[in-house]
Amino acid sequence: MLRRILALLLCTALVIPVMSQSDDKPYEGTSLNFLYLATAFTNGLKELEPEFEELTGISVEFELLDEEGSVRKTQLELASGAGNYDVVGIQSGNIPLYAENGWVTPVETFWGTDVSDPEALDHGDLIASTMNAMAWDGVQQCLPFFAATIIMYYQIDIFEAAGIESPPTTYDELLEIAPLVHTDEAPLIALRGNPPAAHGNIWHFNSFFHGEGAKFFVDFPNDLTPTVNSPEAIRALTNFVTLKNNYGPEGVAAYQYPDVTRAMQQGTVVVVMEGAPLAGRILDPEESKVAGNLGFAVVPGGAAGPKPSFAAHGICVTADSEHQEAAYTFLEWAMSFDTMKKIALAQPHIAVTRDSLWEDEDFIAKYDYDYGGGSFLKAFQDSLAAAPADYYPPFAGWPLMGDILGQAVQEAEIGARTPEDALNHANELITQMLEDEGYLP
Amino acid sequence: MAAYQPIPQRAYYKYLSPSIIVLLLLTVLPVLFTLYLSTSSLSFASPRPERFIGLRNYSRLLDDSRFLQSIPVSALFIVAPVALQLVLGFIVAVIMNERLPGMRWLRYVLVAPMVIPPIVTGLTWRVMFTPKLGSVNYFLSLIGLDGPSWLTDANWALTAIVIVAVWGWTPFVALMFLAAMQSFPDELYEAAVIDGATWVQSVRHVTLPLLKPTVTFIGILRTMEALGIFPIIYIVTAGGPAAATETVNFYAYVSGFSYLKVGYASAIIVVFFFMLLLIIGPTMRFLLRNFQVDD
Numbered sequence: 001m002l003r004r005i006l007a008l009l010l011c012t013a014l015v016i017p018v019m020s021q022s023d024d025k026p027y028e029g030t031s032l033n034f035l036y037l038a039t040a041f042t043n044g045l046k047e048l049e050p051e052f053e054e055l056t057g058i059s060v061e062f063e064l065l066d067e068e069g070s071v072r073k074t075q076l077e078l079a080s081g082a083g084n085y086d087v088v089g090i091q092s093g094n095i096p097l098y099a100e101n102g103w104v105t106p107v108e109t110f111w112g113t114d115v116s117d118p119e120a121l122d123h124g125d126l127i128a129s130t131m132n133a134m135a136w137d138g139v140q141q142c143l144p145f146f147a148a149t150i151i152m153y154y155q156i157d158i159f160e161a162a163g164i165e166s167p168p169t170t171y172d173e174l175l176e177i178a179p180l181v182h183t184d185e186a187p188l189i190a191l192r193g194n195p196p197a198a199h200g201n202i203w204h205f206n207s208f209f210h211g212e213g214a215k216f217f218v219d220f221p222n223d224l225t226p227t228v229n230s231p232e233a234i235r236a237l238t239n240f241v242t243l244k245n246n247y248g249p250e251g252v253a254a255y256q257y258p259d260v261t262r263a264m265q266q267g268t269v270v271v272v273m274e275g276a277p278l279a280g281r282i283l284d285p286e287e288s289k290v291a292g293n294l295g296f297a298v299v300p301g302g303a304a305g306p307k308p309s310f311a312a313h314g315i316c317v318t319a320d321s322e323h324q325e326a327a328y329t330f331l332e333w334a335m336s337f338d339t340m341k342k343i344a345l346a347q348p349h350i351a352v353t354r355d356s357l358w359e360d361e362d363f364i365a366k367y368d369y370d371y372g373g374g375s376f377l378k379a380f381q382d383s384l385a386a387a388p389a390d391y392y393p394p395f396a397g398w399p400l401m402g403d404i405l406g407q408a409v410q411e412a413e414i415g416a417r418t419p420e421d422a423l424n425h426a427n428e429l430i431t432q433m434l435e436d437e438g439y440l441p
Numbered sequence: 442m443a444a445y446q447p448i449p450q451r452a453y454y455k456y457l458s459p460s461i462i463v464l465l466l467l468t469v470l471p472v473l474f475t476l477y478l479s480t481s482s483l484s485f486a487s488p489r490p491e492r493f494i495g496l497r498n499y500s501r502l503l504d505d506s507r508f509l510q511s512i513p514v515s516a517l518f519i520v521a522p523v524a525l526q527l528v529l530g531f532i533v534a535v536i537m538n539e540r541l542p543g544m545r546w547l548r549y550v551l552v553a554p555m556v557i558p559p560i561v562t563g564l565t566w567r568v569m570f571t572p573k574l575g576s577v578n579y580f581l582s583l584i585g586l587d588g589p590s591w592l593t594d595a596n597w598a599l600t601a602i603v604i605v606a607v608w609g610w611t612p613f614v615a616l617m618f619l620a621a622m623q624s625f626p627d628e629l630y631e632a633a634v635i636d637g638a639t640w641v642q643s644v645r646h647v648t649l650p651l652l653k654p655t656v657t658f659i660g661i662l663r664t665m666e667a668l669g670i671f672p673i674i675y676i677v678t679a680g681g682p683a684a685a686t687e688t689v690n691f692y693a694y695v696s697g698f699s700y701l702k703v704g705y706a707s708a709i710i711v712v713f714f715f716m717l718l719l720i721i722g723p724t725m726r727f728l729l730r731n732f733q734v735d736d
Contacts, residue, residue: 072698072699075485075698075701076698079485079701097485097486097701100488101485193593194679194681249572249573250572250573250590251571251572251573251590251591251592251593252593253590253592253593253682254571254592254593254678254681254682256679259571259574262574268573268574396485396486396487396488397486397487399486399699399700399701400486400699400700400701400702403695403699403700407683407684410681410682410683411683413593413682414593414594414595414682414683416595416682416683436501437484437486437487437488437489438487438488438489439487439488
């Protein structure tokens with residue numbers, strides 16, 4: 001009798017969890033691990049996680065790191081195939097690397113299956129350029145949550161005092177006004193200096209590079225013979241170095257983005273070309289001395305017009321995750337209009353990737369800064385429209401190539417080589433690298 | 442009471458075997474695997490599949506100017522900080538040993554750099570070295586000096602790293618020297634005074650000879666620590682400007698984790714390993730000679 005009772009209890013214990021997984025919560029009890037950079041969006045996701053858990057029964061553990069650390073750890077984890085993380089974040093420049101190595105499950109594979117809810121995701125509403133940046137070989141790999149570009153921030157009162165009526169639209173104009181506003185106390189311009197390719201000086205220099213109409217290769221992706229020492233590229237680097245060395249703060253060649261942001265916040269420079277998503281920080285009234293005195297504009301351009309930086313950040317399901325469907329369910333929820341809007345309103349998450357959110361009244365009311373120097377949101381949108389989709393050439397060798405180029409830019413800045421020598425040297429090193437890695441015969 | 446039974450020699454090996462096995466798993470196997478990787482073309486940035494390429498990674502190192510530049514930088518970051526730490530640590534210890542007022546508090550203060558995480562140390566110094574914003578050039582200006590651009594000039598960036606390393610570890614060296622000095626018998630100093638020795642002569646002829654084993658030990662300890670210098674470079678200069686402050690292990694990190702050239706990074710690490718052996722071997726022999734215990 002006792003045995004029967006025990007057997008009955010055991011069966012009941014086994015059945016209860018199964019019964020508790022109702023049809024609308026098929027993955028209840030699943031626990032996901034999320035790894036990425038701490039951004040306004042990912043911080044917001046972490047705060048909203050209890051809502052997701054209540055909705056689906058799936059819990060999510062967040063591990064949010066600094067930029068360099070998150071990229072390195074993610075790559076190490078994915079390369080090891082350990083399957084410790086179900087969802088990871090990604091910068092668009094790494095899409096080829098992750099896709100070619102099979103580290104992520106393309107989100108397209110879930111579309112049309114039971115797990116997908118096309119209305120909730122509404123991927124047609126996601127900004128096309130950011131969706132393209134998250135695709136590889138015509139297949140959607142990940143979903144974009146962050147549309148990054150740079151805009152020009154400038155101090156309105158200093159421009160007005162110098163009689164400058166509108167912000168410069170070309171490098172020549174910028175160099176013309178430089179002597180009018182530049183002083184030792186408040187130099188004209190701060191731009192990033194250290195080389196790490198993803199978020200260092202290349203984030204800015206490529207804008208000058210594309211702006212002069214320079215090309216990285218003879219004919220990407222058919223002929224990857226590098227052309228980073230073309231006359232256009234040399235002109236771009238000369239302008240970049242002239243601006244920073246003649247009109248930048250001392251030590252600007254080692255500036256990282258917090259240094260640039262801090263310089264603008266403190267009003268110790270007149271102009272910065274920095275991430276539009278950093279506006280919340282630059283204008284934070286508790287930390288900024290220039291809040292209320294900044295104008296916003298698309299960055300200047302060269303012979304090819306303005307080419308602001310462009311990168312998207314996204315989230316992906318890892319290929320080694322044991323919870324593929326649950327992880328995709330989380331992606332859909334995270335990328336839904338409601339979640340993105342909640343985060344945009346609760347956090348300083350300006351760089352949203354939904355067209356409809358850019359037109360949302362609440363969103364516009366929160367973010368449309370205008371202090372007499374033009375609308376922030378207009379400058380942001382115009383910059384996104386002008387940003388080249390191939391800002392970073394989409395191939396797995398870019399991290400190394402970008403770093404070689406970044407080193408050359410810094411060499412020119414500190415006077416170790418002339419711009420021409422630096423780019424000739426970089427072109428040789430890149431050629432060697434491309435041969436070594438099998439991109440060139 | 443039972444008579445003492447010596448444990449048979451074989452039993453020692455039996456008792457030690459678990460720790461030896463763990464040690465082998467954690468040290469020898471990774472080294473062997475790194476050796477294997479160093480002969481492969483493994484690179485996540487390459488479209489080619491991984492293949493055995495023999496010693497090609499090593500031969501490339503000989504033509505890699507960035508790698509060759511990192512060797513003297515590594516040497517500089519070992520020799521300069523350790524030498525300065527020993528000299529400054531000795532001076533500080535001698536002063537602290539003089540039982541002057543406030544020395545107890547100075548000891549507490551000296552502990553601070555040792556307990557601050559290297560990341561915090563690096564970030565703080567990075568801001569301090571920044572011209573205009575930082576305090577280093579401000580203090581230099583107070584004595585009429587025009588501070589350099591620390592992080593954008595190759596030579597000054599190297600100097601900056603040495604300064605941070607010296608700041609971080611001189612207190613440790615001083616406290617170790619102080620602990621040793623306080624164990625020296627007072628009679629020797631009294632005898633020196635009776636013989637008419639000045640304070641400087643006492644330090645020269647009594648303190649320094651007695652301190653020799655400690656200097657040797659601390660020197661070796663700091664040398665081995667200095668070989669692993671990484672977080673300070675990572676935070677303060679990120680290896681720049683233009684790779685001027687990259688050490689061999691920093692370049693291995695960049696090659697492996699930024700460029701994803703795993704095979705090549707492994708070859709750098711193997712070469713670094715043999716460089717360590719070249720340094721540690723003679724220093725260990727020196728240590729054993731100085732600390733030989735008579736049976």
